[in-house]
Amino acid sequence: MDYFAIVLAAGQGKRMNAGENKQFITLADKPVIIHTLEVFAKDEWCKSIILVVNPNEQQRMKQLVNCYSFGKEIRLIQGGSERQESVYKGLCSIEDKTSIVFIHDGARPFVTQESLHKLAKVASAEKAAILAVPVTDTIKQRTDNQLTTLDRSLLWAAQTPQAFLFDRIYQAHKQAEENNFLGTDDASLVERLGYPVQIVRGSYNNIKLTNPEDLKRAQSFFNENG
Ligand SMILES: Nc1ccn([C@@H]2O[C@H](COP(=O)(O)OP(=O)(O)OP(=O)(O)O)[C@@H](O)[C@H]2O)c(=O)n1
Numbered sequence: 001m002d003y004f005a006i007v008l009a010a011g012q013g014k015r016m017n018a019g020e021n022k023q024f025i026t027l028a029d030k031p032v033i034i035h036t037l038e039v040f041a042k043d044e045w046c047k048s049i050i051l052v053v054n055p056n057e058q059q060r061m062k063q064l065v066n067c068y069s070f071g072k073e074i075r076l077i078q079g080g081s082e083r084q085e086s087v088y089k090g091l092c093s094i095e096d097k098t099s100i101v102f103i104h105d106g107a108r109p110f111v112t113q114e115s116l117h118k119l120a121k122v123a124s125a126e127k128a129a130i131l132a133v134p135v136t137d138t139i140k141q142r143t144d145n146q147l148t149t150l151d152r153s154l155l156w157a158a159q160t161p162q163a164f165l166f167d168r169i170y171q172a173h174k175q176a177e178e179n180n181f182l183g184t185d186d187a188s189l190v191e192r193l194g195y196p197v198q199i200v201r202g203s204y205n206n207i208k209l210t211n212p213e214d215l216k217r218a219q220s221f222f223n224e225n226g
């Protein structure tokens with residue numbers, strides 16, 4: 001069930017409004033990105049990690065990563081201006097074209113090893129799988145002045161990691177780039193080619209640190225779980 005992990009850290013964290021890339025924010029004594037890398041470093045199924053960084057922060061990130069001992073290769077590569085471009089660059093840097101690839105937001109430090117293993121098993125069997133949780137809010141769709149309510153029983157909130165057979169996700173990204181299609185996650189690029197993507201139920205704790213309010217939630221999660 002071995003896999004490669006692409007961990008994305010090349011964003012700017014604009015919505016977090018912290019004055020710097022949110023990956024460097026310290027929570028429970030460590031920067032966010034270190035918490036995230038540690039989850040993958042501890043997973044024996046993860047062969048190596050590709051950390052995608054902002055070109056302007058490459059030196060800072062390298063120094064930070066070198067302060068910790070992960071016991072696993074962490075290769076830094078430069079990302080692009082959009083998340084999707086960063087993922088594509090990560091994929092292009094992988095030489096082993098036969099493996100399963102996990103794509104994960106560096107800003108999701110609470111993913112668990114149990115979820116990684118559930119995902120790896122399904123992705124190995126089905127070629128494409130994502131973590132997701134059932135939507136608990138009522139979701140409204142507004143077009144012009146018309147409001148409609150979506151059938152919540154059909155809705156899932158997609159998370160990361162998202163895991164794919166290398167060929168499948170590489171083809172999906174290549175075609176998206178050629179067609180100028182920009183998706184908000186990687187599975188959507190596979191879906192648009194007509195391939196199935198399986199859902200593996202994740203945890204509501206696997207939040208993405210996006211807005212300042214998320215930091216308070218993250219801090220209390222660390223306080224409660226040590
Ligand atoms: N060009 C980009 C944009 C995003 N990401 C990464 O993709 C993940 C999810 O993106 P998001 O939460 O949107 O992060 P940011 O782009 O940093 O945030 P914002 O949109 O608020 O600027 C983050 O780990 C982020 O570092 C990336 O690697 N390259």
Ligand SMILES: C[C@](O)(CO)[C@H](O)COP(=O)(O)O
Nearest residue numbers: 083105158159160184185208
């Ligand atoms: C990939 C993702 O985390 C799945 O929920 C999400 O779509 C990323 O969106 P963002 O706007 O780049 O944060």
